[in-house]
Amino acid sequence: MSEWVHVAHLEELTRGRKKVVTVGSEEIALFLVGDRVYALHNVCLHKQRSLAKGTVFNGRVVCPGHQWAFDLETGWEEEKEECQPTYEVKVEGDSVHVIPQRRVLTEAPAVRD
Protein backbone atom coordinates (compact mmCIF):
# COMPACT_ATOMS: atom_id res chain seq x y z
CA MET A 1 0.00 0.00 0.00
CA SER A 2 2.60 2.50 1.05
CA GLU A 3 4.52 2.39 -2.15
CA TRP A 4 6.11 5.03 -4.31
CA VAL A 5 3.80 6.25 -7.03
CA HIS A 6 4.94 8.27 -10.00
CA VAL A 7 2.79 11.43 -10.06
CA ALA A 8 4.45 13.96 -12.34
CA HIS A 9 7.42 14.89 -14.48
CA LEU A 10 9.63 17.57 -13.01
CA GLU A 11 9.15 19.72 -16.08
CA GLU A 12 5.43 19.92 -15.37
CA LEU A 13 6.38 21.80 -12.22
CA THR A 14 9.01 24.11 -13.57
CA ARG A 15 6.60 26.58 -15.14
CA GLY A 16 3.94 27.10 -12.49
CA ARG A 17 6.02 25.78 -9.56
CA LYS A 18 2.94 23.93 -8.34
CA LYS A 19 0.57 21.25 -9.49
CA VAL A 20 -2.30 19.23 -8.10
CA VAL A 21 -2.26 15.50 -8.68
CA THR A 22 -4.73 12.86 -7.61
CA VAL A 23 -3.75 9.42 -6.42
CA GLY A 24 -6.76 7.27 -5.63
CA SER A 25 -8.81 9.56 -3.44
CA GLU A 26 -5.87 11.68 -2.35
CA GLU A 27 -5.65 15.20 -3.74
CA ILE A 28 -2.01 16.15 -3.49
CA ALA A 29 -0.48 19.59 -4.06
CA LEU A 30 3.11 19.54 -5.29
CA PHE A 31 5.34 22.57 -4.85
CA LEU A 32 8.72 23.10 -6.46
CA VAL A 33 10.98 25.33 -4.41
CA GLY A 34 14.53 25.72 -5.63
CA ASP A 35 15.29 22.18 -6.73
CA ARG A 36 13.16 20.47 -4.11
CA VAL A 37 9.64 19.17 -4.39
CA TYR A 38 7.23 19.16 -1.46
CA ALA A 39 3.86 17.44 -1.28
CA LEU A 40 0.97 18.44 0.95
CA HIS A 41 -2.64 17.42 1.06
CA ASN A 42 -4.30 19.96 -1.21
CA VAL A 43 -7.46 20.50 0.84
CA CYS A 44 -6.80 22.92 3.66
CA LEU A 45 -7.62 21.46 7.05
CA HIS A 46 -9.17 24.73 8.09
CA LYS A 47 -12.00 25.35 5.66
CA GLN A 48 -11.13 23.26 2.63
CA ARG A 49 -9.65 25.85 0.32
CA SER A 50 -7.09 24.63 -2.18
CA LEU A 51 -3.51 25.02 -0.98
CA ALA A 52 -2.24 24.91 -4.53
CA LYS A 53 -3.93 28.28 -4.99
CA GLY A 54 -1.84 29.65 -2.14
CA THR A 55 1.53 31.33 -2.02
CA VAL A 56 4.86 29.78 -1.23
CA PHE A 57 7.02 32.08 0.84
CA ASN A 58 9.85 31.58 3.33
CA GLY A 59 9.56 27.82 3.49
CA ARG A 60 5.84 27.81 4.01
CA VAL A 61 2.74 27.54 1.90
CA VAL A 62 0.13 30.12 2.80
CA CYS A 63 -3.50 29.16 2.28
CA PRO A 64 -5.55 31.71 0.35
CA GLY A 65 -8.56 31.13 2.63
CA HIS A 66 -7.41 32.60 5.93
CA GLN A 67 -3.63 32.87 5.65
CA TRP A 68 -2.75 29.80 7.65
CA ALA A 69 0.90 29.14 6.88
CA PHE A 70 2.03 25.53 6.72
CA ASP A 71 5.63 24.45 6.87
CA LEU A 72 6.39 22.87 3.50
CA GLU A 73 8.36 20.08 5.06
CA THR A 74 6.18 19.14 8.04
CA GLY A 75 2.80 20.77 7.34
CA TRP A 76 2.89 22.35 10.80
CA GLU A 77 1.03 25.64 11.37
CA GLU A 78 2.96 27.27 14.13
CA GLU A 79 0.41 29.79 15.36
CA LYS A 80 -2.61 27.54 15.17
CA GLU A 81 -0.70 24.44 16.33
CA GLU A 82 -2.32 22.23 13.75
CA CYS A 83 -0.86 20.10 11.01
CA GLN A 84 -1.75 19.86 7.35
CA PRO A 85 -0.99 16.33 6.10
CA THR A 86 2.15 15.92 4.01
CA TYR A 87 3.51 13.10 1.87
CA GLU A 88 6.94 11.71 1.36
CA VAL A 89 8.39 12.74 -2.02
CA LYS A 90 11.37 11.74 -4.08
CA VAL A 91 12.63 12.92 -7.42
CA GLU A 92 14.43 10.47 -9.65
CA GLY A 93 15.78 12.06 -12.77
CA ASP A 94 12.76 13.76 -14.23
CA SER A 95 10.23 11.72 -12.32
CA VAL A 96 8.41 12.85 -9.16
CA HIS A 97 7.19 10.12 -6.84
CA VAL A 98 5.15 10.25 -3.66
CA ILE A 99 3.93 7.78 -1.09
CA PRO A 100 0.23 8.59 -1.01
CA GLN A 101 -0.07 8.13 2.71
CA ARG A 102 -0.73 11.12 4.93
CA ARG A 103 1.82 12.10 7.51
CA VAL A 104 0.60 14.29 10.36
CA LEU A 105 2.51 15.69 13.31
CA THR A 106 0.60 15.56 16.56
CA GLU A 107 2.80 18.01 18.34
CA ALA A 108 4.95 20.93 17.47
CA PRO A 109 8.41 20.48 16.07
CA ALA A 110 11.09 22.25 18.15
CA VAL A 111 10.23 25.93 18.70
CA ARG A 112 11.71 28.36 16.22
CA ASP A 113 11.69 32.11 16.58
Next chain:
Amino acid sequence: MPHTVVTIGAGQAAAVAARTLRRRGHDGPIVLVGDEKYRPYQRPPLSKEYLSGEQEPEDGFLLDEQWCADHDIELRLGVRAARLDTTQQCVELEDGSRIPGDGILIATGSRARRLPGVEGDRIVYLRDLDDAARLRGYLQPGSRVVLVGAGFIGSEVASTARSAGADVTMLEQLDVPLEPVLGREMGEVCARLHRDHEVDLRTGEVVESVTETPDGVTVRTRRGTVVDGDVIVIGIGTVPNIEVAERSGIAVDDHGVLVDEYCRTNIDGVFAAGDITSHWHPLFGRRLRVEHFDNANKQSMAAAKNMLGRTTVFDDPHWFWSDQYDLSLQYAGHAERWDEVVVRGSVEALDFVAFYLDAGVVRAAFSVERGAEMYLAKELIAAQARADPAKLRDEDIDLAALVS
Protein backbone atom coordinates in the same frame (compact mmCIF):
# COMPACT_ATOMS: atom_id res chain seq x y z
CA MET B 1 9.38 36.51 35.21
CA PRO B 2 5.96 36.20 36.85
CA HIS B 3 5.06 33.33 39.14
CA THR B 4 1.29 33.39 38.56
CA VAL B 5 -0.36 34.77 35.43
CA VAL B 6 -3.98 35.88 35.56
CA THR B 7 -5.89 36.96 32.49
CA ILE B 8 -8.88 39.25 32.87
CA GLY B 9 -11.24 38.01 30.20
CA ALA B 10 -11.22 34.50 28.77
CA GLY B 11 -11.66 35.04 25.04
CA GLN B 12 -9.41 34.72 22.03
CA ALA B 13 -6.49 36.75 23.35
CA ALA B 14 -6.53 35.12 26.79
CA ALA B 15 -6.64 31.61 25.37
CA VAL B 16 -3.79 32.20 22.96
CA ALA B 17 -1.72 33.84 25.68
CA ALA B 18 -2.24 30.83 27.97
CA ARG B 19 -1.17 28.47 25.23
CA THR B 20 1.86 30.55 24.36
CA LEU B 21 2.96 30.84 27.99
CA ARG B 22 2.92 27.06 28.44
CA ARG B 23 4.58 26.47 25.13
CA ARG B 24 7.36 28.90 26.03
CA GLY B 25 8.08 27.16 29.29
CA HIS B 26 6.16 29.13 31.90
CA ASP B 27 5.41 26.58 34.62
CA GLY B 28 3.69 28.66 37.29
CA PRO B 29 -0.09 28.83 37.72
CA ILE B 30 -2.21 30.33 34.93
CA VAL B 31 -5.76 31.45 35.70
CA LEU B 32 -8.25 32.76 33.14
CA VAL B 33 -11.13 34.81 34.54
CA GLY B 34 -14.10 35.13 32.21
CA ASP B 35 -17.58 36.50 32.74
CA GLU B 36 -19.18 34.27 30.13
CA LYS B 37 -20.25 30.80 31.17
CA TYR B 38 -18.47 29.20 28.21
CA ARG B 39 -14.91 28.06 27.81
CA PRO B 40 -12.92 30.40 25.56
CA TYR B 41 -14.28 30.25 22.03
CA GLN B 42 -13.81 31.80 18.63
CA ARG B 43 -16.25 34.49 17.62
CA PRO B 44 -15.87 34.58 13.81
CA PRO B 45 -18.20 31.57 13.32
CA LEU B 46 -20.97 33.40 15.21
CA SER B 47 -21.89 35.30 12.06
CA LYS B 48 -20.98 32.45 9.70
CA GLU B 49 -20.70 28.70 10.30
CA TYR B 50 -22.35 28.65 13.69
CA LEU B 51 -25.12 30.98 12.64
CA SER B 52 -25.88 28.87 9.59
CA GLY B 53 -25.99 25.68 11.60
CA GLU B 54 -22.96 24.10 9.93
CA GLN B 55 -21.01 24.24 13.14
CA GLU B 56 -21.83 23.71 16.82
CA PRO B 57 -20.38 25.61 19.79
CA GLU B 58 -17.85 22.85 20.59
CA ASP B 59 -16.26 23.34 17.17
CA GLY B 60 -15.26 26.84 18.14
CA PHE B 61 -13.86 26.14 21.60
CA LEU B 62 -10.25 27.14 21.98
CA LEU B 63 -8.72 25.22 24.88
CA ASP B 64 -10.06 21.76 25.30
CA GLU B 65 -10.73 20.38 28.74
CA GLN B 66 -8.07 17.73 28.54
CA TRP B 67 -5.44 20.20 27.42
CA CYS B 68 -6.29 22.54 30.31
CA ALA B 69 -6.07 19.64 32.74
CA ASP B 70 -2.79 18.41 31.32
CA HIS B 71 -1.31 21.88 31.33
CA ASP B 72 -2.75 23.00 34.63
CA ILE B 73 -4.75 25.93 33.29
CA GLU B 74 -7.48 27.12 35.64
CA LEU B 75 -10.63 28.57 34.11
CA ARG B 76 -12.73 30.74 36.41
CA LEU B 77 -15.84 31.17 34.32
CA GLY B 78 -19.11 32.99 34.82
CA VAL B 79 -17.56 35.59 37.09
CA ARG B 80 -16.50 39.17 36.40
CA ALA B 81 -13.29 40.75 37.50
CA ALA B 82 -14.03 43.99 39.33
CA ARG B 83 -10.57 45.50 39.54
CA LEU B 84 -6.92 44.90 39.79
CA ASP B 85 -5.14 45.74 42.99
CA THR B 86 -1.80 46.73 41.58
CA THR B 87 -0.10 47.25 44.94
CA GLN B 88 -1.24 43.90 46.38
CA GLN B 89 -0.80 42.18 43.03
CA CYS B 90 -4.16 40.53 42.88
CA VAL B 91 -7.34 40.51 40.85
CA GLU B 92 -10.56 41.17 42.74
CA LEU B 93 -13.63 39.42 41.43
CA GLU B 94 -17.20 40.64 41.72
CA ASP B 95 -18.05 37.65 43.90
CA GLY B 96 -15.61 39.00 46.47
CA SER B 97 -12.78 36.53 45.91
CA ARG B 98 -9.22 37.58 45.17
CA ILE B 99 -6.75 35.86 42.92
CA PRO B 100 -3.11 36.67 43.48
CA GLY B 101 -1.11 37.20 40.32
CA ASP B 102 2.15 38.95 39.53
CA GLY B 103 1.68 38.79 35.77
CA ILE B 104 -1.60 40.19 34.51
CA LEU B 105 -3.04 40.23 31.03
CA ILE B 106 -6.00 42.49 30.40
CA ALA B 107 -7.94 40.79 27.63
CA THR B 108 -11.46 42.03 28.16
CA GLY B 109 -12.17 42.60 24.48
CA SER B 110 -15.01 44.77 23.30
CA ARG B 111 -18.78 44.69 23.30
CA ALA B 112 -21.35 45.67 20.71
CA ARG B 113 -22.29 49.32 20.60
CA ARG B 114 -25.98 49.66 21.46
CA LEU B 115 -28.71 52.06 20.43
CA PRO B 116 -29.91 53.63 23.68
CA GLY B 117 -33.08 51.98 24.94
CA VAL B 118 -33.27 49.56 22.04
CA GLU B 119 -33.43 46.14 23.70
CA GLY B 120 -35.68 43.12 23.35
CA ASP B 121 -36.05 39.46 22.43
CA ARG B 122 -36.17 40.18 18.73
CA ILE B 123 -33.36 42.70 18.89
CA VAL B 124 -29.90 41.24 18.55
CA TYR B 125 -26.49 42.79 19.10
CA LEU B 126 -24.25 40.00 17.93
CA ARG B 127 -21.27 39.45 20.18
CA ASP B 128 -21.49 36.16 22.06
CA LEU B 129 -22.74 32.61 21.66
CA ASP B 130 -26.07 33.34 23.32
CA ASP B 131 -26.73 36.22 20.92
CA ALA B 132 -25.88 33.98 17.99
CA ALA B 133 -28.08 31.14 19.28
CA ARG B 134 -31.03 33.51 19.58
CA LEU B 135 -30.49 34.90 16.10
CA ARG B 136 -30.04 31.44 14.63
CA GLY B 137 -33.60 30.63 15.70
CA TYR B 138 -34.91 33.35 13.41
CA LEU B 139 -33.09 32.38 10.24
CA GLN B 140 -35.49 30.34 8.14
CA PRO B 141 -36.84 30.42 4.64
CA GLY B 142 -39.11 33.42 4.33
CA SER B 143 -38.31 34.99 7.70
CA ARG B 144 -37.70 38.72 7.62
CA VAL B 145 -34.38 39.94 8.90
CA VAL B 146 -33.62 43.63 9.27
CA LEU B 147 -30.00 44.64 9.59
CA VAL B 148 -28.82 47.97 10.86
CA GLY B 149 -25.28 48.67 9.68
CA ALA B 150 -23.56 47.32 6.57
CA GLY B 151 -20.19 46.85 8.21
CA PHE B 152 -18.35 43.53 8.12
CA ILE B 153 -20.42 41.76 10.77
CA GLY B 154 -23.73 43.01 9.36
CA SER B 155 -22.59 41.92 5.91
CA GLU B 156 -21.72 38.44 7.10
CA VAL B 157 -25.08 38.09 8.81
CA ALA B 158 -26.77 39.22 5.59
CA SER B 159 -24.92 36.55 3.67
CA THR B 160 -25.75 33.81 6.17
CA ALA B 161 -29.39 34.89 6.39
CA ARG B 162 -29.70 34.85 2.60
CA SER B 163 -28.31 31.35 2.37
CA ALA B 164 -30.87 30.28 4.96
CA GLY B 165 -33.53 31.66 2.61
CA ALA B 166 -34.50 34.64 4.77
CA ASP B 167 -35.50 38.00 3.29
CA VAL B 168 -32.99 40.65 4.24
CA THR B 169 -33.31 44.40 4.45
CA MET B 170 -30.18 46.33 5.30
CA LEU B 171 -30.21 49.91 6.54
CA GLU B 172 -26.95 51.79 6.32
CA GLN B 173 -26.47 55.41 7.27
CA LEU B 174 -23.61 56.04 4.87
CA ASP B 175 -24.24 56.50 1.18
CA VAL B 176 -21.71 53.80 0.42
CA PRO B 177 -21.06 50.97 2.89
CA LEU B 178 -17.61 50.92 4.47
CA GLU B 179 -16.54 54.03 2.56
CA PRO B 180 -14.35 55.39 5.40
CA VAL B 181 -12.32 52.15 5.45
CA LEU B 182 -12.35 51.07 1.82
CA GLY B 183 -13.08 54.18 -0.18
CA ARG B 184 -15.94 54.71 -2.55
CA GLU B 185 -15.07 52.28 -5.31
CA MET B 186 -14.44 49.32 -3.02
CA GLY B 187 -17.39 50.24 -0.81
CA GLU B 188 -19.51 49.99 -3.94
CA VAL B 189 -18.13 46.52 -4.54
CA CYS B 190 -19.40 45.49 -1.09
CA ALA B 191 -22.79 47.04 -1.82
CA ARG B 192 -22.92 45.13 -5.09
CA LEU B 193 -22.34 41.80 -3.33
CA HIS B 194 -25.46 42.36 -1.27
CA ARG B 195 -27.57 43.52 -4.16
CA ASP B 196 -26.41 40.59 -6.30
CA HIS B 197 -27.79 38.35 -3.59
CA GLU B 198 -31.14 40.06 -3.40
CA VAL B 199 -30.54 41.91 -0.20
CA ASP B 200 -32.61 45.07 -0.06
CA LEU B 201 -29.77 47.45 0.80
CA ARG B 202 -30.88 50.98 1.57
CA THR B 203 -28.18 53.53 2.11
CA GLY B 204 -28.35 56.99 3.64
CA GLU B 205 -30.81 55.65 6.22
CA VAL B 206 -30.47 56.67 9.85
CA VAL B 207 -32.54 54.65 12.32
CA GLU B 208 -34.86 56.75 14.41
CA SER B 209 -36.84 54.17 16.36
CA VAL B 210 -37.22 50.45 16.83
CA THR B 211 -40.38 49.01 18.33
CA GLU B 212 -40.96 45.42 19.25
CA THR B 213 -44.33 43.71 19.40
CA PRO B 214 -45.03 40.07 20.32
CA ASP B 215 -44.81 39.08 16.66
CA GLY B 216 -42.36 41.43 15.10
CA VAL B 217 -40.19 44.51 15.07
CA THR B 218 -40.71 47.77 13.24
CA VAL B 219 -37.89 50.12 12.34
CA ARG B 220 -38.45 53.73 11.36
CA THR B 221 -35.77 55.90 9.85
CA ARG B 222 -35.22 59.62 9.83
CA ARG B 223 -36.27 59.75 6.21
CA GLY B 224 -39.55 58.10 7.03
CA THR B 225 -38.82 54.60 5.78
CA VAL B 226 -40.67 51.92 7.75
CA VAL B 227 -39.44 48.32 7.72
CA ASP B 228 -41.09 45.38 9.49
CA GLY B 229 -39.22 42.25 10.39
CA ASP B 230 -39.19 39.16 12.58
CA VAL B 231 -35.80 40.09 14.01
CA ILE B 232 -33.44 43.03 13.86
CA VAL B 233 -29.68 42.76 14.09
CA ILE B 234 -27.80 45.88 15.03
CA GLY B 235 -24.16 45.97 13.95
CA ILE B 236 -22.95 49.50 14.45
CA GLY B 237 -19.52 48.99 15.87
CA THR B 238 -18.02 48.12 19.21
CA VAL B 239 -17.01 49.69 22.50
CA PRO B 240 -13.89 48.53 24.37
CA ASN B 241 -14.43 46.97 27.81
CA ILE B 242 -12.12 49.37 29.65
CA GLU B 243 -13.93 49.53 33.00
CA VAL B 244 -11.66 47.14 34.89
CA ALA B 245 -8.59 49.01 33.71
CA GLU B 246 -10.11 52.37 34.55
CA ARG B 247 -10.93 51.28 38.09
CA SER B 248 -7.40 50.01 38.57
CA GLY B 249 -5.44 53.09 37.65
CA ILE B 250 -4.35 51.74 34.29
CA ALA B 251 -4.00 54.37 31.59
CA VAL B 252 -6.73 54.29 28.94
CA ASP B 253 -8.04 56.54 26.21
CA ASP B 254 -11.40 56.50 24.43
CA HIS B 255 -10.22 53.65 22.27
CA GLY B 256 -8.92 51.30 24.90
CA VAL B 257 -6.13 50.39 27.27
CA LEU B 258 -2.91 52.10 26.32
CA VAL B 259 -0.04 49.77 25.57
CA ASP B 260 3.30 50.21 23.91
CA GLU B 261 4.71 48.03 21.15
CA TYR B 262 5.64 45.44 23.80
CA CYS B 263 2.00 45.18 24.95
CA ARG B 264 2.88 46.82 28.30
CA THR B 265 0.50 49.10 30.14
CA ASN B 266 1.70 51.93 32.37
CA ILE B 267 1.87 49.50 35.33
CA ASP B 268 4.76 47.07 35.71
CA GLY B 269 3.76 43.47 35.12
CA VAL B 270 0.39 44.40 33.61
CA PHE B 271 -0.01 43.71 29.90
CA ALA B 272 -2.96 43.92 27.53
CA ALA B 273 -3.84 42.32 24.19
CA GLY B 274 -6.66 41.96 21.72
CA ASP B 275 -9.65 44.17 20.98
CA ILE B 276 -9.12 46.08 24.20
CA THR B 277 -5.80 47.69 23.31
CA SER B 278 -5.09 51.10 21.97
CA HIS B 279 -1.62 50.05 20.92
CA TRP B 280 1.32 52.01 19.70
CA HIS B 281 2.06 50.70 16.23
CA PRO B 282 5.62 51.34 15.06
CA LEU B 283 4.83 50.70 11.42
CA PHE B 284 2.00 53.20 11.20
CA GLY B 285 3.57 55.59 13.71
CA ARG B 286 0.39 56.00 15.71
CA ARG B 287 -1.96 54.32 18.16
CA LEU B 288 -4.50 51.90 16.77
CA ARG B 289 -7.36 49.84 18.08
CA VAL B 290 -8.37 47.00 15.81
CA GLU B 291 -10.99 44.36 16.41
CA HIS B 292 -9.81 41.33 14.57
CA PHE B 293 -9.02 37.75 15.23
CA ASP B 294 -5.48 37.78 13.89
CA ASN B 295 -4.59 40.79 15.99
CA ALA B 296 -5.92 39.07 19.12
CA ASN B 297 -3.74 36.06 18.30
CA LYS B 298 -0.53 37.80 17.37
CA GLN B 299 -0.68 40.52 19.97
CA SER B 300 -1.37 38.08 22.79
CA MET B 301 1.49 35.88 21.64
CA ALA B 302 3.76 38.91 21.78
CA ALA B 303 2.38 39.86 25.21
CA ALA B 304 3.04 36.35 26.54
CA LYS B 305 6.60 36.38 25.27
CA ASN B 306 7.24 39.80 26.76
CA MET B 307 5.84 38.60 30.09
CA LEU B 308 8.44 35.87 30.04
CA GLY B 309 11.20 38.34 29.34
CA ARG B 310 11.63 37.54 25.65
CA THR B 311 11.48 41.01 24.22
CA THR B 312 9.09 40.95 21.27
CA VAL B 313 7.87 43.94 19.33
CA PHE B 314 4.32 43.73 18.08
CA ASP B 315 4.34 45.41 14.68
CA ASP B 316 2.31 43.09 12.52
CA PRO B 317 0.70 45.06 9.69
CA HIS B 318 -2.78 43.85 10.76
CA TRP B 319 -4.94 41.62 8.64
CA PHE B 320 -8.48 40.32 8.69
CA TRP B 321 -10.90 38.37 6.59
CA SER B 322 -14.61 38.44 6.08
CA ASP B 323 -16.24 35.50 4.31
CA GLN B 324 -19.42 36.53 2.51
CA TYR B 325 -21.49 34.83 -0.17
CA ASP B 326 -18.82 32.14 -0.61
CA LEU B 327 -16.27 34.83 -1.41
CA SER B 328 -13.10 35.49 0.51
CA LEU B 329 -12.71 39.19 1.36
CA GLN B 330 -9.49 40.22 3.06
CA TYR B 331 -7.95 43.46 4.24
CA ALA B 332 -4.43 44.21 5.41
CA GLY B 333 -2.70 47.26 6.79
CA HIS B 334 -4.17 50.54 7.83
CA ALA B 335 -4.94 53.64 5.80
CA GLU B 336 -7.06 56.61 6.65
CA ARG B 337 -6.03 58.55 3.63
CA TRP B 338 -4.50 57.59 0.34
CA ASP B 339 -3.91 59.28 -2.93
CA GLU B 340 -4.26 56.30 -5.18
CA VAL B 341 -6.05 52.96 -5.25
CA VAL B 342 -4.31 50.56 -7.62
CA VAL B 343 -6.31 47.54 -8.74
CA ARG B 344 -4.66 44.30 -9.75
CA GLY B 345 -7.09 41.89 -11.35
CA SER B 346 -10.74 42.39 -12.20
CA VAL B 347 -13.27 44.17 -10.03
CA GLU B 348 -15.96 43.12 -12.47
CA ALA B 349 -15.09 39.45 -12.03
CA LEU B 350 -14.69 39.82 -8.25
CA ASP B 351 -11.12 38.63 -8.43
CA PHE B 352 -8.69 41.36 -7.45
CA VAL B 353 -6.44 43.08 -4.94
CA ALA B 354 -6.72 46.83 -4.44
CA PHE B 355 -3.63 48.57 -3.06
CA TYR B 356 -3.98 51.83 -1.13
CA LEU B 357 -0.98 54.06 -1.77
CA ASP B 358 -0.10 57.13 0.20
CA ALA B 359 2.72 59.17 -1.34
CA GLY B 360 3.76 56.08 -3.28
CA VAL B 361 3.95 53.80 -0.22
CA VAL B 362 1.67 50.76 0.03
CA ARG B 363 -0.29 51.27 3.26
CA ALA B 364 -3.19 48.88 2.91
CA ALA B 365 -4.78 46.34 0.61
CA PHE B 366 -8.24 44.92 0.11
CA SER B 367 -8.90 41.76 -1.86
CA VAL B 368 -11.70 39.60 -3.13
CA GLU B 369 -10.75 35.99 -3.88
CA ARG B 370 -7.01 36.81 -3.85
CA GLY B 371 -5.88 35.46 -0.51
CA ALA B 372 -2.64 34.20 -2.02
CA GLU B 373 -1.55 37.66 -3.08
CA MET B 374 -2.74 39.12 0.19
CA TYR B 375 0.11 37.40 1.94
CA LEU B 376 2.53 39.27 -0.27
CA ALA B 377 0.57 42.48 0.12
CA LYS B 378 1.17 42.20 3.86
CA GLU B 379 4.88 41.90 3.19
CA LEU B 380 4.79 45.02 1.04
CA ILE B 381 2.95 46.93 3.75
CA ALA B 382 5.33 45.74 6.46
CA ALA B 383 8.29 46.82 4.34
CA GLN B 384 6.64 50.22 3.72
CA ALA B 385 7.45 49.47 0.14
CA ARG B 386 7.30 52.06 -2.59
CA ALA B 387 5.77 50.16 -5.42
CA ASP B 388 5.36 51.26 -8.98
CA PRO B 389 1.60 51.24 -9.69
CA ALA B 390 2.22 49.90 -13.19
CA LYS B 391 4.00 46.88 -11.73
CA LEU B 392 1.36 46.29 -9.09
CA ARG B 393 -1.23 46.28 -11.82
CA ASP B 394 0.72 44.00 -14.15
CA GLU B 395 -0.44 40.44 -13.62
CA ASP B 396 2.58 39.12 -15.50
CA ILE B 397 4.78 40.35 -12.71
CA ASP B 398 4.80 38.09 -9.69
CA LEU B 399 4.12 40.17 -6.58
CA ALA B 400 6.81 38.19 -4.81
CA ALA B 401 9.31 39.89 -7.09
CA LEU B 402 8.25 43.25 -5.66
CA VAL B 403 8.83 42.10 -2.09
CA SER B 404 12.51 42.64 -1.45
